[in-house]
Amino acid sequence: KNQVEQSPQSLIILEGKNCTLQCNYTVSPFSNLRWYKQDTGRGPVSLTIMTFSENTKSNGRYTATLDADTKQSSLHITASQLSDSASYICVVKDRGSTLGRLYFGRGTQLTVWP
Amino acid sequence: EADIYQTPRYLVIGTGKKITLECSQTMGHDKMYWYQQDPGMELHLIHYSYGVNSTEKGDLSSESTVSRIRTEHFPLTLESARPSHTSQYLCASSVGPTPSRTNTEAFFGQGTRLTVV
Numbered sequence: 037k038n039q040v041e042q043s044p045q046s047l048i049i050l051e052g053k054n055c056t057l058q059c060n061y062t063v064s065p066f067s068n069l070r071w072y073k074q075d076t077g078r079g080p081v082s083l084t085i086m087t088f089s090e091n092t093k094s095n096g097r098y099t100a101t102l103d104a105d106t107k108q109s110s111l112h113i114t115a116s117q118l119s120d121s122a123s124y125i126c127v128v129k130d131r132g133s134t135l136g137r138l139y140f141g142r143g144t145q146l147t148v149w150p
Numbered sequence: 151e152a153d154i155y156q157t158p159r160y161l162v163i164g165t166g167k168k169i170t171l172e173c174s175q176t177m178g179h180d181k182m183y184w185y186q187q188d189p190g191m192e193l194h195l196i197h198y199s200y201g202v203n204s205t206e207k208g209d210l211s212s213e214s215t216v217s218r219i220r221t222e223h224f225p226l227t228l229e230s231a232r233p234s235h236t237s238q239y240l241c242a243s244s245v246g247p248t249p250s251r252t253n254t255e256a257f258f259g260q261g262t263r264l265t266v267v
Contacts, residue, residue, distance in 0.1 A: 040192075070256075072258075077238075077261065077263060078260050078261060079156075079240050079241075079242075079258030079259050079260045079261045080193075080240075080258045081258070082255055082256075082257075085255060125192075125193075127256075137195075138195070138256065140192040140193040140194075141192060142190065142191055142192045143190075143192070145190070
């Protein structure tokens with residue numbers, strides 16, 4: 037069964053600190069993995085998208101890593117800001133269908149305190 | 151910045167009413183999707199479309215219906231709303247993959263928070 041598991045479920049950190057969010061998946065065959073940021077009551081916004089051959093990709097203070105062999109990904113946030121408070125969702129796309137089905141994790145709810 | 155819009159953003163409506171959630175995109179994307187998301191839970195695909203006059207049901211069973219008469223417009227309709235329909239509904243779109251572009255990005259609207267009382 038294709039699944040995406042994220043940990044931790046929630047995380048509280050102080051402003052300025054770093055944190056790492058985890059994503060494990062069983063989706064096969066794999067196409068790509070995306071990290072989205074979703075503010076409360078809003079739609080997800082893409083942070084990074086990585087294919088099988090990419091190990092790391094950065095977008096400002098966000099750095100995503102991918103280990104396609106172990107089917108694990110992480111999202112590292114550097115020097116956190118209050119505006120980073122949001123849900124971070126790991127999404128894996130399969131390439132086994134014309135639709136290119138997206139499988140969503142439940143997200144990690146990050147709260148940054150001043 | 152993604153050009154995909156959903157209206158209304160918030161809707162509170164009585165049981166039994168008919169409602170239509172609007173979704174429009176100006177990017178010329180062929181593929182459009184409707185997802186349902188409950189608080190703290192993952193997004194579940196309820197409808198998708200490959201293009202005009204193409205609609206399919208997604209993974210999560212839904213009493214809603216959709217139509218795709220124009221490329222840019224993908225409305226979702228509930229003929230008779232019930233409290234169990236209370237949820238957040240997210241619309242998304244993406245361009246179809248080509249041999250040179252396999253990493254097709256999915257862009258999401260802001261969502262419609264529906265409450266049925």
